[in-house]
Amino acid sequence: MSLATDCPSSLASASERPLLSQVQLARAAAQHTATLPTAIKNAALEAMATALLEHQEPILAANRADLERAAEMVKAGELSASAYARLKLDAHKLADMVAGVRQVIRLGDPVGRALLIRELDEGLILERRTYPLGVLGVIFESRPDALVQIAALAVKTGNSVLLKGGSEALLSCQALMAAIQAGLQQIPEFPQGSLQLLTSRAEVKALLQLEGLVDLIIPRGSSSFVRYILENTRIPVLGHADGLCHLYVDRAADVDMAIKLTVDSKTQYPAACNAIETLLVHKAIAPHFLPLAVKALREKGVELRGDPLCRELVPDLIPATEDDWSTEYADLILSIKVVGSLDEAIAHIQQYGSRHTEAIVTEDAAAARRFLDEVDAAGVFHNASTRFADGFRYGFGAEVGISTQKLPPRGPVGLEGLVTYRYQLRGQGHLVADYTGPQARPFQHRDRLNNTGLA
Amino acid sequence: MSLATDCPSSLASASERPLLSQVQLARAAAQHTATLPTAIKNAALEAMATALLEHQEPILAANRADLERAAEMVKAGELSASAYARLKLDAHKLADMVAGVRQVIRLGDPVGRALLIRELDEGLILERRTYPLGVLGVIFESRPDALVQIAALAVKTGNSVLLKGGSEALLSCQALMAAIQAGLQQIPEFPQGSLQLLTSRAEVKALLQLEGLVDLIIPRGSSSFVRYILENTRIPVLGHADGLCHLYVDRAADVDMAIKLTVDSKTQYPAACNAIETLLVHKAIAPHFLPLAVKALREKGVELRGDPLCRELVPDLIPATEDDWSTEYADLILSIKVVGSLDEAIAHIQQYGSRHTEAIVTEDAAAARRFLDEVDAAGVFHNASTRFADGFRYGFGAEVGISTQKLPPRGPVGLEGLVTYRYQLRGQGHLVADYTGPQARPFQHRDRLNNTGLA
Numbered sequence: 085m086s087l088a089t090d091c092p093s094s095l096a097s098a099s100e101r102p103l104l105s106q107v108q109l110a111r112a113a114a115q116h117t118a119t120l121p122t123a124i125k126n127a128a129l130e131a132m133a134t135a136l137l138e139h140q141e142p143i144l145a146a147n148r149a150d151l152e153r154a155a156e157m158v159k160a161g162e163l164s165a166s167a168y169a170r171l172k173l174d175a176h177k178l179a180d181m182v183a184g185v186r187q188v189i190r191l192g193d194p195v196g197r198a199l200l201i202r203e204l205d206e207g208l209i210l211e212r213r214t215y216p217l218g219v220l221g222v223i224f225e226s227r228p229d230a231l232v233q234i235a236a237l238a239v240k241t242g243n244s245v246l247l248k249g250g251s252e253a254l255l256s257c258q259a260l261m262a263a264i265q266a267g268l269q270q271i272p273e274f275p276q277g278s279l280q281l282l283t284s285r286a287e288v289k290a291l292l293q294l295e296g297l298v299d300l301i302i303p304r305g306s307s308s309f310v311r312y313i314l315e316n317t318r319i320p321v322l323g324h325a326d327g328l329c330h331l332y333v334d335r336a337a338d339v340d341m342a343i344k345l346t347v348d349s350k351t352q353y354p355a356a357c358n359a360i361e362t363l364l365v366h367k368a369i370a371p372h373f374l375p376l377a378v379k380a381l382r383e384k385g386v387e388l389r390g391d392p393l394c395r396e397l398v399p400d401l402i403p404a405t406e407d408d409w410s411t412e413y414a415d416l417i418l419s420i421k422v423v424g425s426l427d428e429a430i431a432h433i434q435q436y437g438s439r440h441t442e443a444i445v446t447e448d449a450a451a452a453r454r455f456l457d458e459v460d461a462a463g464v465f466h467n468a469s470t471r472f473a474d475g476f477r478y479g480f481g482a483e484v485g486i487s488t489q490k491l492p493p494r495g496p497v498g499l500e501g502l503v504t505y506r507y508q509l510r511g512q513g514h515l516v517a518d519y520t521g522p523q524a525r526p527f528q529h530r531d532r533l534n535n536t537g538l539a
Numbered sequence: 540m541s542l543a544t545d546c547p548s549s550l551a552s553a554s555e556r557p558l559l560s561q562v563q564l565a566r567a568a569a570q571h572t573a574t575l576p577t578a579i580k581n582a583a584l585e586a587m588a589t590a591l592l593e594h595q596e597p598i599l600a601a602n603r604a605d606l607e608r609a610a611e612m613v614k615a616g617e618l619s620a621s622a623y624a625r626l627k628l629d630a631h632k633l634a635d636m637v638a639g640v641r642q643v644i645r646l647g648d649p650v651g652r653a654l655l656i657r658e659l660d661e662g663l664i665l666e667r668r669t670y671p672l673g674v675l676g677v678i679f680e681s682r683p684d685a686l687v688q689i690a691a692l693a694v695k696t697g698n699s700v701l702l703k704g705g706s707e708a709l710l711s712c713q714a715l716m717a718a719i720q721a722g723l724q725q726i727p728e729f730p731q732g733s734l735q736l737l738t739s740r741a742e743v744k745a746l747l748q749l750e751g752l753v754d755l756i757i758p759r760g761s762s763s764f765v766r767y768i769l770e771n772t773r774i775p776v777l778g779h780a781d782g783l784c785h786l787y788v789d790r791a792a793d794v795d796m797a798i799k800l801t802v803d804s805k806t807q808y809p810a811a812c813n814a815i816e817t818l819l820v821h822k823a824i825a826p827h828f829l830p831l832a833v834k835a836l837r838e839k840g841v842e843l844r845g846d847p848l849c850r851e852l853v854p855d856l857i858p859a860t861e862d863d864w865s866t867e868y869a870d871l872i873l874s875i876k877v878v879g880s881l882d883e884a885i886a887h888i889q890q891y892g893s894r895h896t897e898a899i900v901t902e903d904a905a906a907a908r909r910f911l912d913e914v915d916a917a918g919v920f921h922n923a924s925t926r927f928a929d930g931f932r933y934g935f936g937a938e939v940g941i942s943t944q945k946l947p948p949r950g951p952v953g954l955e956g957l958v959t960y961r962y963q964l965r966g967q968g969h970l971v972a973d974y975t976g977p978q979a980r981p982f983q984h985r986d987r988l989n990n991t992g993l994a
Binding site: 115118119192194197198199202204208210214215217299300320338341344345348352452456457458460461462463464465466467468469471472473477478479489490491492494495496498499500503504505506507508509510511512513514515516517519527529535536537538 | 573657659669672793796800911917946947949953959961965972
């Protein structure tokens with residue numbers, strides 16, 4: 085595939101070229117970045133980091149313009165105060181962004197890794213080796229610094245990416261992308277068209293139809309936003325719509341630990357998808373635990389809603405309704421239910437959970453083992469806060485998203501979510517006819533390396 | 540989740556119970572089989588094998604009844620002769636089926652494997668561990684012995700499965716399933732409802748709508764059949780619609796090797812998805828290679844269609860049209876094109892290939908490396924027949940399907956296609972608050988085991 089060397093910079097062309105040709109340009113670039121040496125990709129990342137610092141003035145000026153317009157939208161009730169806060173960039177945040185890019189340089193390269201090397205027979209060698217996925221589409225609602233993080237992860241993994249941020253951050257995103265492109269242009273081996281900015285909803289709509297040309301969509305935003313994406317594309321989507329997590333306080337829980345874990349899992353960052361929405365409490369421990377937990381949670385400003393059994397122990401709780409069990413508050417609100425058994429806790433979670441992160445607090449090893457074996461979620465925790473469900477905390481060095489689907493990848497996803505694999509078979513003229521029939525030669529199937537974790 | 544112990548055998552109930560409750564029964568059973576010890580699963584497989592042999596008479600009698608009806612359909616032109624041949628069971632095939640079940644006993648258990656064990660910090664241990672997917676839906680068009688193989692793979696991997704075979708094999712499938720159920724009933728730990736037979740298209744249609752309750756659909760049949768499935772469900776599908784594979788004979792190919800590889804890749808089993816449909820030949824080697832290859836292919840009864848450049852060298856070829864490049868013949872027909880360069884060969888494959896299996900014949904290591912690096916398919920081969928793309932030949936011991944999607948799993952898929960993973964985090968009351976902010980405790984991220992192949 086030839087590179088479109090006559091193509092103007094992706095920034096100027098974004099509104100002029102139809103989306104299909106943009107994606108084709110991204111595919112052509114991805115063919116090239118798929119085999120770039122790690123050193124070149126790291127040099128590109130360093131060039132991006134340097135350029136971001138050098139372009140600090142235009143970036144912050146563009147951001148101030150976005151903020152002016154956003155302030156008007158907040159006044160008109162069209163934008164929330166928290167969205168305005170997330171929009172704001174300053175020299176400190178820019179330095180954080182740059183540090184983030186430099187951290188990506190230090191991560192291992194997930195491309196070109198051998199997952200399996202197997203000698204099928206003498207001179208017939210099978211390899212399963214990782215490759216970039218190809219072309220990513222990332223649509224994010226929130227802070228403009230997400231653009232820089234995503235661009236860095238795409239460069240590291242040899243993928244092309246078409247990015248769209250929230251419309252309130254348009255000028256900031258354009259300035260950030262201009263800086264990034266200026267940096268990449270310092271690296272002659274790095275092709276044009278690898279990173280492109282989309283700026284309209286119409287372009288996103290068109291992108292979602294390009295299955296076969298775009299390999300993965302990563303939506304970052306509210307549940308309703310992710311659900312819209314899931315319902316409007318056949319392209320594989322990495323992410324989750326819901327984060328409805330539970331903490332179950334077992335009859336054999338250490339009450340003091342249970343209180344601390346409840347408070348951390350709810351209040352450490354309540355808007356996060358891995359914060360708990362419902363607390364389940366075994367009836368045997370509820371009289372001891374519940375009043376203390378309610379006190380600790382109220383000290384943190386949490387609004388509490390309880391079922392009738394809770395309200396027998398703590399009468400002034402707001403009554404919880406059936407809807408509360410299936411509500412992701414993403415706020416300092418927690419629903420509480422008293423259950424009769426571990427079975428009932430597990431059944432409740434299976435019914436209302438979103439397969440994200442579920443936790444049990446107990447000193448009973450058998451109860452913990454049952455919970456961890458039987459609850460079907462991406463993450464099942466014992467005596468640890470649900471807030472640990474995070475790619476950085478898991479030690480991946482990055483997080484491209486959190487997946488709640490059944491098939492892998494599941495849970496917090498690091499760089500491995502942006503790569504796939506291929507089989508390469510090298511022979512010396514080997515024919516299947518020789519391995520078939522009554523005189524069939526047997527296979528040797530001798531592993532030189534097996535990182536598949538299975539067989 | 541309680542087992543539905545009052546439920547009648549899945550066979551008698553298949554037509555009486557609505558599909559949703561069948562799937563719920565399968566889910567309940569899967570909760571149980573997910574944690575069965577390997578020894579119990581293997582005992583269940585041995586019981587199945589024994590029961591199949593003990594039920595040989597009713598199985599073959601049912602098959603004879605299917606064959607009688609099928610013979611009428613062949614006469615009426617409603618069924619092909621090859622479908623009739625695939626339908627036929629005898630004592631020998633039954634023995635093969637039983638041997639296949641016993642081979643599955645010998646495979647390693649892919650469930651409960653630790654892919655990652657990482658100490659996030661002292662006393663805070665993260666594990667990524669494999670689990671069954673849950674409930675599979677397998678719809679197959681061809682031979683009734685597929686039922687036995689699929690049932691064995693489901694039992695080995697702790698999954699439940701709802702199976703539907705072709706309508707021409709209805710009585711055979713019912714008899715096979717009855718034998719299998721009789722075997723499983725010998726194993727008290729094995730739950731009811733784990734394996735169920737569906738017998739109507741209406742049931743399949745209903746099954747395809749149950750996303751969230753059914754975890755994976757595996758369609759085995761023609762391209763149009765698989766395409767129908769892909770277009771009518773949101774449940775993940777494992778498989779491929781097309782197998783349009785190429786062999787490229789490079790200018791630096793060993794002509795004798797190239798002829799043998801061409802013949803093997805086309806004729807060893809022409810209906811297979813990994814047989815080649817188009818042969819690409821470098822113009823520099825075509826005058827030497829093509830006449831010899833044509834002779835060898837015609838000796839095997841292959842109908843040849845060539846582009847104009849081919850026909851200059853071998854005038855009596857049928858003219859190939861543009862449609863030929865995108866046709867999967869699944870028969871002894873091969874289209875041939877002469878190309879001017881490796882670039883052109885790669886571009887042709889990128890345009891017309893189905894990302895299944897693509898091969899190059901060459902003694903030029905640089906050309907081979909480029910082909911293997913740049914051609915995006917599940918399998919890219921050098922100097923080996925495309926017919927090696929097969930789970931058994933890859934050494935997996937089983938093949939649940941061949942996947943041509945971009946995301947893993949890709950290519951021939953063994954037992955790992957029927958499992959997923961979960962993260963388990965075990966702590967001692969660890970809070971994320973302690974790892975956040977200016978006094979944040981650092982993570983240790985110390986790996987005890989890392990089979991992820993990455994970071």
